[in-house]
Amino acid sequence: MKVLVTVKRVIDYNVKVRVKSDNTDVDLANVKMALNPFCEIAVEEAVRLKEAGTADEVVVVSIGPKACQEQIRTALALGADRGIQIETEEAPESLGVAKLLAKVIEEEQPGLVIMGKQAIDSDNNQTGQMLAALTDMPQGTFASEVKIDGDNVNVTREVDGGLQTVALNMPAIVTTDLRLNEPRYASLPNIMKAKRKPLDVKSPADLGVELKAHTKLLKVTPPAERQAGIKVASVDELVEKLKNEAKVI
Amino acid sequence: MAILVIAEHDNSTLKGATLNAVTAATQMGGDVHLLVAGANCGAVAEAGAAVAGINKLLVADNAAYEHQLAENLSKLVTEVAEDYSHVVAPATTTGKNFLPRVAALLDVAQISDITAVESENTFQRPIYAGNAIATVESLDPVKVITVRGTAFDAAAAEGGSATVETLDAVHDAGVSSFVGEEMAKSDRPELTAANVIISGGRGMGNGENFAMLEKIADKLGAAVGASRAAVDAGFVPNDMQVGQTGKIVAPELYIAVGISGAIQHLAGMKDSKIIVAINKDEEAPIFSVADYGLVADLFDAVPELEKLL
């Protein structure tokens, strides 16, 4: 079985983003970029399926400017076999990404697609579900466990009330949650090896997809800042403040 | 054209998050209709018809919708959506699961997790873990939207008198099925609905120590939450995680115990009215958002707090 994994280049999760002074967007100039943490979990899961003999090939796809090849190489260093970059100027909207990926699926015919549940920049949590709809595949979102059983995959999902398990016919789409696995670090020899793994570059036109804007970003503003509070010296003082000043208990 | 809200429920009760989504929908202009899709969900339909501001209630009662499987539900909602200007669902794990499928089937964008309605086609939503607020205009004929519950007051659960229409359409995609679930059972309020929340982090040390927080929760009628580190370490289950990628909460009082205050945690709780932090590290970032900070060892401070309440 072939497994397709998608990865997105995003701001490093340790970096606190700043809004540009003209309020047109956030400022990503000279900001450290990285593999979206949920995508990293997706890569790890695919590589484990290969190591277990369930998958025979792991193909990794990223969509964006040339710089996203860096994240594809990271995924190759973690154990993916080959990469596909779909070259676009800036980040297309989720629906556009889903349409591009649907074409890749048509060409590659994977048995399983593993994606991150959300990108930590746009925080949309939607591309996997959209791709599932466009390809008419079942979906197991927010996965904390993935078990393949013949032509079926059982996915345990982190839901608001606890955990839910669903059985999906394959091919299927899985989106990862934090507890699915703990991604490995790439070793130096694997980073070197990754440089020689195949990486194809395609354009949306090659795939016959025309990207269209469905939304317009009018402005980006900083959130309301909280007033800095006070330090209390004791539990007594804390309780007194909560009772008499904040009046919340 | 009217606005369609998809009800969140468990076939027996209408979930509170629906009421916040209804309030957001009423701000978009137009009649508001509520769709209840489930199995043996008559009680939910009855509750939905009574919600203030709902003009019409649609009910699709069929085994195919029992577990809100996205494959089935999205086909039903897409079919119904044709007659609407907006399709709205709460940004819960159910809404986040099926609604993007609806958007894709309608060939439109989804605007996720809105926190304000500026006009019928312009909305605000947090991005980058809430470190920036985007104002987004939809260019689509049908606007597909999930609503962050903490950003909108709940509509009144009583006082409405919607007409009821039954939908007979059955969409069973036949590609997915429900196997089982392990739901947390608790007599405490739900995290997203609680007035008071006490959350523990890695500093709690282990799961047993959460009993200290539970005792306080019992006294304050509070819910108990956690940081990602506490969930990852296996101290408590995943449904307790507060943060960017867990639950978003905004209670009257949020008490963070042994939590450092990473941006991903702050994203889920910094809109709380009053924030208390108990942490032994006076440099911990949580203090920068806390109204009242106590630099102390939690194993001394928490039992003392319990005694004083």
Ligand SMILES: Cc1cc2nc3c(=O)[nH]c(=O)nc-3n(C[C@H](O)[C@H](O)[C@H](O)COP(=O)(O)OP(=O)(O)OC[C@H]3O[C@@H](n4cnc5c(N)ncnc54)[C@H](O)[C@@H]3O)c2cc1C
């Ligand atoms: C993609 C992604 C998504 C994430 N999503 C979330 C999310 O939704 N929610 C979330 O919470 N995190 C999330 N995180 C994780 C986040 O970055 C932090 O790692 C996490 O919040 C840290 O949890 P913590 O504060 O409990 O642990 P730590 O950062 O280890 O802090 C423990 C704190 O406890 C204090 N402490 C220890 N012992 C005591 C004691 N005896 N008395 C008093 N204080 C004590 C320490 O001083 C310290 O400040 C996410 C991370 C990533 C990469």
